[in-house]
Amino acid sequence: MRSVFHLSALALALATTPVLAKPLIFCSDGEPEGFDSAMFTAATTNDASSEAIYNRLVDFQKGSTKVVPGLAVKWEISDDGLTYIFHLRRGVKFHTTEWFTPSREFNADDVLFSFKRQLDKDHPGHTASKQGWPYANDMSFPDLIKSIEKIDPYKVKFVLSRPDAPFLADLGMGFTSIVSAEYGEKLVKDGKPELINTQPVGTGPFVFKKYQKGEFVRYEANPSYWGGKQPIDKLVFAITADPAVRAQKIKAGECNFMTYPKPADVPGLQADSKLHVQTTEALVTSYLAFNTQKKPLADKRVRQALSMAIDKDAIIKTVYEGRAAKAHLPFPPSMWGYNKSIKPLAHDYAKAKDLLKQAGFPNGFETTIWVRVGGGGSNPNSKLTAELIQADWKKVGVEAKIVVMEWAELLKRSKAGEHEVTINGWAGDNGDPDNFLTPNLSCKAAESGENRARWCNKKFDELLERARLVTKVAERTKMYEEAQKIFAEEAPWSALAHPMMTVVSQKNVTGFVPSPFTNNNFTGVNVK
Template identity: 50%
Template sequence: MRLLLAALALVAASASARTLTVCTEASPDGFDYSLFHANSTADASSEALYNRLVEFEPGTTKLVPALAERWELSADGKTYTFHLRAGVAFHTTPWFKPTRPLTADDVVYSFARQIDAKHPWHGQPRQGWYYAAAMQFGQLVKSVTAVDARTVRIELARPEAPFLADVAMGFLSVLSAEYAQQLQAAGHMEDMNLKPVGTGPFVFRSHVKDAVVRYDAHPGYFRGKVALDKLIFSISPDPATRLQRLKAGECDIGLYPMPQAWDEIRSDGKLRLLTGPGLVTTFVGLNVEHKPLDDRRVRQALGLATDRASIARAVYGGAASPAGNPYPPSQWSYDDKAGPALQDLAKARELLKAAGLANGFALKLWIRAGAGATNPNPRATAELLQADWARIGVKVEIVTLEFGELLKRTRAGEHDATLLAWASDNGDPDNFLTPNFACAAVAGGSNVARWCRKDFDALLAEARETADQGKRDALYRRAQALYRDDAPWVPLTYPTTAVATSKRVVNMKVSPFGLNNYSAVDVK
C-alpha cells in the first residue's frame, strides 16, 4: 500500500508540474555554445542553461544587466570593469555540486579558455572556438583579470565599439571554473559539452539525440525561479509534422511553421501565430578557393541568374523580401541605394563567356536536411536555383546533408556552394560583416566563402574603433559596396520569423536574432 501511495503521489506531482514542450527543428550540436553557432544549439544551451555579463532583453536588441549588475568604461575606450551580482548560484546536478556562488574566476575562465593559447582548456576542442576565432577575440582582448571576487577587468588592445553587444552573445556565456577544475582533474574535459552546468533559468537533465532534450527549472536562479517547472525540446525536423503535433496537443510551441500554413494557424481557435522582422539573411556561400568560383565574374553571373523574387514567393509565401546586401533593411547602416539585383540572364551569360565558360560548368550545392527558422524548404530553394542557373549553362548537383555535418564540412572548406543563413547575434552590423567576410574568419570557418580582401578588412577595423555611429554607418556602406562588387555570396532573402503556439502559452516573444528564450514563458 505504501508503494502504491508513493507511486500515485509521483504521478500527481508530474501531472501538476508546469511543463512546456517545444517542437523544435534539430538536435543541439552540444551544450557548450562557444564551440558552435546553430540557433537550435543556442536555444538548448546559451539561452536555457547559461547567462552572460550583460544580455539582450527577450524579443529586443536592448542590452540589460545580467551577471554584471553594473560596469564602467575607461576614457580611452579600452578597459571595461564589470561588477558581479552577489550570490548567483550554479546548477546542482548529479555530476556536480557547487561549493560557492559565481565569482570573477568563472568569468576569467570562460574568456581565457577561448583566447589564451596557453590556457589548459584552449586546445581541448578539436574544432576550435568558433565565435572567438571568427570575431578575432584573441587579438582584441589583451587580458581578463579578477580584481576581486566580484570585479572583473577586461583590457582591450584597441577601442571596440560593438564590444558590449559582443559580450551579450552566447559564446561568452559564463561557465563554472570549479566544474572545469573537477573535469580536468578527472580527465573528462569533454563533459563540459555533454553534461553542462550553468547559472541559467533551466537545469539540464538528459538528451537523446534526434529525439528529446529535458530540463528542470533552476530553483536557485538569480532572477527568481521561472514559472515553468519543466522544459522539453521534442525534435521534429519536418515543419508540417511540428504543426500537426502542435494541433494534437503534443507540443505547446511549434517552431518555424511554413509560411503557407500561417493562415491555417491564424484561423485555428486554439493556436496563435507570433511573427517579427528578423535580422536575418539567407544566402548561397560561394567557395572562392574552388575553381571557377575564384573568378568574381563567375560569382557575379550566378547572382544575376538568380530570381530572388520567385524564391521569396514560392518558398516563403511572400513572408520574405528579396535580398541584395549582406544584412536586411532593419539593420542600421543598410545601404538603401543598392537593392537586390534583378535577374539578367543575358548579362550573366556575357560574364561567363568573358570568364572562358561560355558552355557553363558544374558545381555541387549543399543544403541541410529538413527545415529551420530561416528556410522552410531548403530543397525547394535549391531546385529553384538549379533551374535558374541551368539557364546560363551551370549544372547544379544538389547534395543534402544532416545540418551538423553540413556545418562541419562547410567550415572545413569542402563545399563548392552552400545554402545557409546568418542571423545577427547582437544587433550590430559588425556581427554580419566580420564573422562572414573578414580574412581572419577564413581559418575559423565562419567565413564560408573563404573570401579575403585587405581593403574590406581595413574598413571593418576602422568602423570598430570609432564610437561615432555616423562614421561607422558610412564605413559599413563602403564595405557593402566592396561586397557587392566581389560577390562572395549570392544573397537570397530577408525572411520574417514566425513561431506557432498554443493559446495556453503566454509571454513568448519572437527574437530578432532567431533565438528562443523560454525564461519568461508560462502555460495557463
C-alpha cells in the same frame, strides 16, 4: 523522412515528470551541435545551450537590442574605451547535477575561466573544444582582449588592445556564456575537459538533464535561479526537422510551441482557435555562399553570373509565400549602416551567360549545392530553394547537383571547406552590422571556416577593423557602406531573402517575447 519526436520519445522525456508538473514541449527545428555555445555558432545550439542553461555578463532586454545587466549588475567604461570594469551579481548559484555539485557561488574566477579558455591556447580549459573556439576567434577576441583581471571576487576588469564599439553588446552573445571554473578545472584534472560540452553546468533558468540524439533534449527548472524559479517545471526540446510535421504536432497538442512553420501553413495555423501565431521582423539573412577557394567559383565573374541567374522573386513567392523581402546585401535594410545606394544585380540570363563566356565557361560547368534537411529560421525549405536555383542555372548552362544532409553535418563539412555552394543563413546576435560582417565575411572567419564563402578581401577587412575603433554611428556607417560596395562587387554570396520570423504557440502558453535575434528563450514563459 527523418525520425521525428514520436509519442514514445515524449513519454521517455517526461518519464520522471510528476502529475502536477507543467512541462513546455518545444518542437525545435534542428539538432544542437552540443551544449557549450562557445564551441559552436548555430542558432539551434544557442537555443539549447546559452539561452536555457547559461547567463552572460550582460543581456538584451526582452524583444529588443538594448543591453541590460545580467551576471554583471553594472559596469564602467573608461573615456578612451579601453577599460571595462564589471561589478558582479552576488548570490548566484551554479546548477547541481548528477555529475557535479558546486561548493561555491558564482564569482570573478568563473568570468576569467570562461574567457581565458577561449583566448589562451595554454589555458587548461582550452583543449575542451575539439573544433576550437570559432566565435571568439572570428570576432578577434584573442587580439582584442589584452587582459582580464580579478580586482576582487565580485569585480572584473577587461583591458582592450584598442577601442571596440560593439564590445559591450558582444558580451551579451551566446559564446560569452559563463561556465563554472570549479567544474571546468575538475574535468581537466580528471582528464575529461570535453565533458563540459556534453554534461553542462551553468547558472541559467534551466538545468540540463538528458539528450537523446535526433529525439529530444530535456531540462528541469533551476530551483535556485537568481532570477526566480521558472513557472514551467519541465522544458523539452522535441527535435523535429520537418516544418510540416512541427505544424501537425502543434495542432494535435503534442507541442506547446514551435518555430519556423512553412509559409504555406501559416494561414491554417492562424485559423486554429487553439493557437497563437506571432510574426515579426527580425535581423535575418538567407544566403547562398560560393566557396571562393574552389574553381571556377574563385572568379568573381562566375559568382556574379550565377547570382544574376537566380530569380529571387520566384523564391520569395514559392518558398516564402511572400513572407520575406528580397535581399542583395549581407544584412537587412532595417539595420543601421545599410547602404541604400547599392542596387541589386538584375535578374538577367543573357548577361549571366555572357559573363560565364568571359570567364571561359561558354558551355557552363557542373557544381553542387549543399542544403539542410527540412527548414529553419532563415529558410523554410532549403531543398525547394535549391531546386529553383538549379532550374535557373540550367538556363545558363550550369548543371547543379543538390546534396541534402543533416544540419549539424552540413555545418561541420562546410566549415571544413568541402562544399562548392551551400545555402545558409544568419540571424544577428547583437544589433550591430559588425555582427553580420565579421563572423561571416572576414579573413579570420575564412581561416576558421565559419565564413562559408572562404572569401578574404583585405580592403573589406580593413574597413571592418576601422569601424570597430570608432563609436560614432555616422562614422561607422560610412565605413560599412564602403564595405558593402566591395561585397556587392565581389559577390561571395548571393543574398536571397530577409524573412519574417514566425512562432506558434498553444493559447495557454504565456510570457514568450519574440527576439529580434531569433533566439528562443523560455525564461518567464508559462503553460496555464
